[in-house]
Amino acid sequence: MQNLLRTKILGQNHVFEPLVNYIKIGEANLAPDNEPKGAFLFTGPTGTGKTETAKVLAQVLDKELLRFDMSEYKNSEKFLRDLTVKLKKNSSGLILLDEIEKGNMEIFDYFLQILSEAKITHNQKVYDLSEYYIIMTSNIGSKNIMGQNNFAIARRIVERLVKSHFRPEFLGRIRRDCQICFKPLEYEVMQQIVKQKVEAEIFRLQEKEYSLEYDENILPFLMNEGVNPEFGARPVVQTIQKYIALAIIKADKTSGLLTLIDNQFILA
Ligand SMILES: Nc1ncnc2c1ncn2[C@@H]1O[C@H](COP(=O)(O)OP(=O)(O)O)[C@@H](O)[C@H]1O
Numbered sequence: 001m002q003n004l005l006r007t008k009i010l011g012q013n014h015v016f017e018p019l020v021n022y023i024k025i026g027e028a029n030l031a032p033d034n035e036p037k038g039a040f041l042f043t044g045p046t047g048t049g050k051t052e053t054a055k056v057l058a059q060v061l062d063k064e065l066l067r068f069d070m071s072e073y074k075n076s077e078k079f080l081r082d083l084t085v086k087l088k089k090n091s092s093g094l095i096l097l098d099e100i101e102k103g104n105m106e107i108f109d110y111f112l113q114i115l116s117e118a119k120i121t122h123n124q125k126v127y128d129l130s131e132y133y134i135i136m137t138s139n140i141g142s143k144n145i146m147g148q149n150n151f152a153i154a155r156r157i158v159e160r161l162v163k164s165h166f167r168p169e170f171l172g173r174i175r176r177d178c179q180i181c182f183k184p185l186e187y188e189v190m191q192q193i194v195k196q197k198v199e200a201e202i203f204r205l206q207e208k209e210y211s212l213e214y215d216e217n218i219l220p221f222l223m224n225e226g227v228n229p230e231f232g233a234r235p236v237v238q239t240i241q242k243y244i245a246l247a248i249i250k251a252d253k254t255s256g257l258l259t260l261i262d263n264q265f266i267l268a
């Protein structure tokens, strides 16, 4: 499991040991009774792999991913409704509460009940969450650590902001080593990610009957066009998809070599 995570999520190796340890405990049914199988808080800069790690984890565990974009929930009622609808359809899985700092604060009372008792009450009905993993993500401090190359310092800044933003009862219910800060992506890591995403996009397009290869010369070009340290890997992923799609359309063919000629990204 660790190896698969390592090949998918680059530059974040420090994340996997604590994560995988608690997943093993959960999978061996050794987690404390009446608690979720595991509960994690992923912090750190935006676009560095927090949400992606949750998705990959659901895949490797072959579990349903129940994802909630917390910025959509301005009150707890809608959240409870959406959560319980999904809980009725599943009996186990991975619940991803994404960008929790953007959710309404009153929802946190329900998080407390989820974390400490693995249950939630809605319309007089009690739902059991003891067969679920809970992953929460937060981008708190993303802006504050821009350009901070020392990860130890960056992590401390994030931890301080997390502490001042979330209530101690809430953080107290997530094990210290399950509160994991993701690293800002270094230049060399971004280079690896660009290559990985080009290959992933070519693979994705195979399903749509495209047969593409690429010349290494497109990689530094895409790096230049797409990288914006403020948003981590997200913009470069979008850039890759855009350039490949436009090259296909312009060449009007379904196979060939993606390459850079006269600084033009083309399908030759
Ligand atoms: N460390 C990483 N390794 C590989 N891909 C990454 C990494 N970080 C981000 N990405 C890619 O960038 C995009 C945004 O990542 P995401 O996990 O959603 O960021 P966030 O940390 O804000 O949740 C996704 O397409 C993801 O695959």
Ligand SMILES: [Mg+2]
Pocket: 047, 050, 051, 052, 098, 099, 137
């Ligand atoms: Mg995210």
